[in-house]
Amino acid sequence: MKTRTRFAPSPTGFMHIGNLRTAIFEYLVAKHDNGDFLLRIEDTDQTRKVDGAIDFIYDTLKLCNIEIDEGPNNEGEYGPYVQSERLDIYKKYALELVEKGHAYYCFCTENELEEMREKANLRHKPFLYDGRCSKLSKEKIEENLKNGVPYVIRQKMPKVGETIVEDVIYGKIKIDNSILDDQILLKSDGFPTYNFANVIDDHLMAITHVIRGKEYLDQSAKYNLLYEAFGWEKPTYIHVPMVLGSDGNKLSKRNGDASFMDLYNEGFLPKAIVNYLVLLGWSPEENKEVFTMDELIKAFNPKRIGKSSSTYDIKKLEWFNQKYIKELNDEEYLAFIKPYLTYDISGKSNEWVDKLLLIYKDHLSYGKQIDEMVKIFFEDSISISKENEEFLKSDENIPIVIKTYHDELEKLNNWDVDAIAEVINIVKEKTGVKGKLLYMPIRIKISGVEHGPELPDEIYLIGREKVLDRLK
RNA sequence: AGCCCGUUGGUGAAGUGGCUUAACACACUGCGUUCUCAGCGCAGCAUUUUCACGGGUUCGAACCCCGUACGGGUUACCA
Numbered sequence: 001m002k003t004r005t006r007f008a009p010s011p012t013g014f015m016h017i018g019n020l021r022t023a024i025f026e027y028l029v030a031k032h033d034n035g036d037f038l039l040r041i042e043d044t045d046q047t048r049k050v051d052g053a054i055d056f057i058y059d060t061l062k063l064c065n066i067e068i069d070e071g072p073n074n075e076g077e078y079g080p081y082v083q084s085e086r087l088d089i090y091k092k093y094a095l096e097l098v099e100k101g102h103a104y105y106c107f108c109t110e111n112e113l114e115e116m117r118e119k120a121n122l123r124h125k126p127f128l129y130d131g132r133c134s135k136l137s138k139e140k141i142e143e144n145l146k147n148g149v150p151y152v153i154r155q156k157m158p159k160v161g162e163t164i165v166e167d168v169i170y171g172k173i174k175i176d177n178s179i180l181d182d183q184i185l186l187k188s189d190g191f192p193t194y195n196f197a198n199v200i201d202d203h204l205m206a207i208t209h210v211i212r213g214k215e216y217l218d219q220s221a222k223y224n225l226l227y228e229a230f231g232w233e234k235p236t237y238i239h240v241p242m243v244l245g246s247d248g249n250k251l252s253k254r255n256g257d258a259s260f261m262d263l264y265n266e267g268f269l270p271k272a273i274v275n276y277l278v279l280l281g282w283s284p285e286e287n288k289e290v291f292t293m294d295e296l297i298k299a300f301n302p303k304r305i306g307k308s309s310s311t312y313d314i315k316k317l318e319w320f321n322q323k324y325i326k327e328l329n330d331e332e333y334l335a336f337i338k339p340y341l342t343y344d345i346s347g348k349s350n351e352w353v354d355k356l357l358l359i360y361k362d363h364l365s366y367g368k369q370i371d372e373m374v375k376i377f378f379e380d381s382i383s384i385s386k387e388n389e390e391f392l393k394s395d396e397n398i399p400i401v402i403k404t405y406h407d408e409l410e411k412l413n414n415w416d417v418d419a420i421a422e423v424i425n426i427v428k429e430k431t432g433v434k435g436k437l438l439y440m441p442i443r444i445k446i447s448g449v450e451h452g453p454e455l456p457d458e459i460y461l462i463g464r465e466k467v468l469d470r471l472k
Numbered sequence: 473a474g475c476c477c478g479u480u481g482g483u484g485a486a487g488u489g490g491c492u493u494a495a496c497a498c499a500c501u502g503c504g505u506u507c508u509c510a511g512c513g514c515a516g517c518a519u520u521u522u523c524a525c526g527g528g529u530u531c532g533a534a535c536c537c538c539g540u541a542c543g544g545g546u547u548a549c550c551a
């Protein structure tokens with residue numbers, strides 16, 4: 001049987017880092033076996049629907065180099081791939097279950113349910129629907145249906161025994177049937193619940209490996225019962241541990257850096273994000289951590305996914321990102337970084353801008369950092385801190401160094417980095433000053449601060465006129 | 473409250489009974505890089521035999537068993 005996995009997000013317009021990691025795992029499992037990876041949109045909760053969300057998901061996955069074999073925008077033979085377009089299918093199967101005695105109509109109102117819930121609460125017991133509607137007579141059901149009384153369809157759970165969920169990562173999980181709620185399969189608005197639609201679609205779409213967050217592990221008992229009721233073969237379950245925020249809590253949408261798009265907009269390369277995420281909860285056999293997508297496909301073995309949740313650490317992501325930025329060639333790098341430069345460059349030559357940006361290629365953790373780094377090249381006036389002023393007065397050689405450098409630089413005909421560097425050497429010879437006392441005074445005089453790129457580069461970029469002026 | 477799962481340094485983790493005096497990477501710290509540096513190089517970093525804690529099994533345990541604690545998940549006409 002051909003391996004088929006699916007990514008089944010709700011169309012909310014956000015892609016959580018945890019969701020994306022699950023998608024990556026799903027993709028890798030499929031591609032490792034030369035299988036299919038599909039996208040299915042779970043929009044059974046109409047209140048959460050967001051326009052354009054499907055395209056957003058396509059865009060995100062495309063950026064990550066994850067190809068969708070079948071989905072709403074490229075349908076295969078198992079469509080439709082949007083759950084709200086499959087309502088009649090769910091209804092048909094729900095009724096089949098009713099017929100078989102594994103499900104029943106329930107006419108209970110919100111108020112009735114609320115009452116039951118409160119009672120359960122008082123006794124500190126989890127709420128379980130008491131199944132009263134399963135005892136309704138055929139006639140009563142007919143009558144209610146005829147009168148248009150709103151209904152849901154509930155799954156009839158066994159009251160005794162246990163159901164076993166077999167998971168690739170967590171092994172065999174035993175769930176006592178007595179704690180299983182007669183969960184709703186079909187809502188009164190005619191939409192299926194996630195729990196139902198999922199099972200139906202996974203089966204109908206010939207999904208072989210169901211990969212999802214660990215929060216669904218317990219629930220899989222209910223799904224198994226559904227598969228059994230239909231007489232369908234169960235998929236292979238791979239429940240993956242959760243990703244927590246750096247505070248140890250569940251990632252939330254509020255936390256900006258937990259969303260893929262936010263990271264992307266900050267200037268993180270999708271390759272770096274994918275590489276980082278895949279190592280969150282999974283480790284390869286060989287001792288290696290930088291992977292291309294092709295290498296991941298080859299190396300990925302879901303059995304090596306861990307059981308415990310992991311904490312998202314942006315520092316390591318930054319390290320990966322820096323590594324990937326360095327690997328870009330100059331052209332790619334410039335195309336990547338230019339949008340993050342917000343200073344006005346209209347008066348500057350392309351060559352100047354490129355040179356400036358290139359200096360920082362090996363130093364950036366993410367794109368947005370560029371502005372802060374190039375600040376000194378865009379500010380007209382410089383201010384020298386008190387400490388630095390004092391430093392300039394701390395040695396009698398310093399004024400001589402500055403004066404000599406100024407005069408030598410003035411004599412220079414060609415303004416290029418090598419020549420500027422050579423001038424520093426001349427000053428060293430003439431004054432006999434070297435090291436910190438040579439470089440630092442010049443650096444502070446021309447930029448105001450003690451940090452920056454290599455001095456010749458810095459001098460070159462600031463420009464002849466300004467440098468000479470500041471050295472006076 | 474019931475049920476399920478987890479617990480190896482600040483983080484990702486390797487390790488599944490002797491090869492572990494617990495890899496590797498990030499972070500951090502120090503040193504070097506004839507100036508700075510978020511870059512590069514090197515070193516240090518679980519040290520009350522230590523893998524949450526306490527017992528047990530075993531000649532031998534991070535690895536097996538039991539209990540405790542802590543963390544997370546779940547118990548919706550949300551997914």
